[in-house]
Amino acid sequence: MSNVQQPAGGRPWLAPWRSGWWALCHGTTSLLLLGPYLLVVLLVVLGTALTPVLLTGVPLLVAGRFLARLAGGLERRRYRTLLDVEIQAPGDPVPGRGWWRTLLGDVVMWRTVAHLALVCTVGALVGTLALGLVSAGTGAIFAPVLVESVSGVAGAGVHWPFGIPGTIPLPDGAVAAAGALLVVGVVRFAPYLLECEAGPARSLLRPPRTTEAALRRRVETLTTTRERAVDSVEAERRRIERDLHDGPQQRLVAVALQLGMARRALEKDPQADVSGFLAAAQGNAREAITDMRSVARGIVPPVLTDRGLDAALSGLAAAAPLPVSVEVRLSTRPVPAAEAIAYFCVSEALTNVAKHARASSARVQVWRDGTQLRARISDDGIGGAGADGSGGSGLTGLADRLGAVDGWLRVDSPPGGPTDVSVGLPGFDGREG
Template sequence: MKIRNRVGRCWWALCHGVTSLLLLGPYLATAILVVVGALLTPVAGAGYPVLLLGRVLARAAAALERARYRVLHAVHVEPPAPRRLPWLRLPLDPVMWRTTAQLGVVSTVGATLGTVALVLVTTGAAAVVAPFLVDRVHWPFGIPGTVGAPDAVVVAGGVLVAVGGFLLAPALTSVEVAAGRALLRPPHQAEDALRRRVETLTSSRERTLDSVEAERRRIERDLHDGPQQRLVAVALQLGMARRALERDPGADVSGFLTAAHGNAREAITDMRSVARGIVPPVLTDRGLDAALSGLAASSPLPVTVEVRLGTRPHPAAETIAYYCVSEALTNVAKHARATAARVQVWRDGAELRARVSDDGVGGARPTGSGLTGLADRLGAVDGWLQVDSPPGGPTDVSVGLPGFPEVTRGR
């Protein structure tokens, strides 16, 4: 396999050298148009038509170069974002000049090194076949039909030269490829990447804040509809018992007390349900393994839990991983029509990873409301979400959390 890959790289590098020779003329003409247009532009704008033509041709040549790198070397060079420049700034377009420099590299260094590789390979091939053809050729002017060296030496030398040129082709073309990757990428790639990163984090932060606000309203609604109503009932029943005792110290208030006791127990149960939706105490006390085992035990379908962690992760990472697994298991129970599920949590270097798999019908979409919330929660801490759910199943939901700084935990 390694030999096949090496031969493939040499072959595509040789093809690159040949195409550099074929593109020598068009590229050189384009570079000349750009330079001449830029030089003539200060003369009453006479060079603008030439400069515009050169700029268009340079843009087409840059697209062709990116295609060459992608096809011949499996190298992707990101194109710069399209920008509109005012007329007066056209001669100063950095993308145009970087492309022109690349065309100059192809027309000089690339064409020269491509010629060297091609000459070596073709000369060696010619030396290999020459002894077999020289006696059959009718040479003019009485040139003898023999070679100056023994045929075996000529063939061996031709093989060495051809193989050497073939193996040297990647090294000879690497100079041009490196120059192309440096010159054809966006001139402000770092700034563009930083801007995209800021935009992503801003969008993720906004969605996270919306999610937190929605969660706050849910908790408030759950407290209002559940424990608060129970506690109000407890207060009313205790108040009625007190008034009954004030009217008649010997009155039987056991019914009021029994009802108040029942409502108090129901309020405690409701409070536990609400608290379980925030951060379960078992997660804080005993870690992910115990918390996920509790999730699996309360799931309506069989869930296998496998946690492989040498040490406990950061509390924030534990909490996010717990909620991701909880949401994924909820989706399995609601939509997957599965008979079983599996939860795996492990470390990959400094990264904490989790995977929830099921044998359901598949078809889960990352754009669904639940998975979008997970992606937002993970994006806020530079995590990632991957969903593999072909129609018919099975479904794998994988998440990754970056390494958080270690903390000292108390007993």
């Protein structure tokens, strides 16, 4: 399952086990929320059934609709926190539709109620199954100790089936090992069990794509992000032009002047010593190459087109002034535009880490989540960064560039650190893996 909690540390082998424990926590919260969610579903259903006959159903429906909105926000936060599934929140309903259509025709409310009903049935069943198996395995681990402490007799056994008297003797180690194996198996495969709930949640909790409100919000968002993206591209073009003029161009002019002086000196005296001119020209040529690499750092390199994100990001990590580990888990390559934007985001984030974070190490993770290309850049620095540009991080340009392609940026950087920059953007057509 590719959309579960990713590891923040430097031990990739721990990722499946961390994901399994987070999945068990999700199943536990599904059981705890069973009663409140059933109440919301009943309010909406009873209010809808009574509204056409008795006006007393209207308060029930209004209360159910309000609680359904709150429950939907809680579910999106729960999926983001425990399973690392990012689900966009729907906006407010379109005004001017009339109270009848607003109540009964609220698509967001009905989709949320359908999700809550799914949590109360499938989610509760999966949570009960997972927790029951973990409890049984934990009990088996400690069963030999409990049997010995209660009966004073070491060793454990199980009863014969079909009422046959006697027990099957089992050594203590076998019972404990079987319990440990059961717990490990449940934890390892818990994320896959929860996929039957998490899969429909992505469709039910996201904004309805065909509603007028969603279309209006999409037009407004695209208009804003396109304008900001154009401004960002123009600013980037001016930066490259300025950097080329102030850096490599001046170095190359110096190289030309020094070679010209060497040529004139040789024309006057073929035996003249021009080694000083040549050494200075060689030094300026080296400086020009360094400046060109610095300018080209924000431009998509050829290795990205030829070999993909893994090789390109490895090159970024090798050039970084601090240790950077890279983990790319992609079975297929994203579309070229998504690759380029992801590369730019990682490059900009690593630049911010080097300039502002005072970190000793950083980590880059890239993986696929459905049709989205996901990336996470984390460091152990001082924190205080923000997507609005606060803390000197300069992440506003990343948010603008991602917003222009329906992507998103999330920054978790409390004062004192660590910092986590998460990125998501459409990168796959959905026909594969």
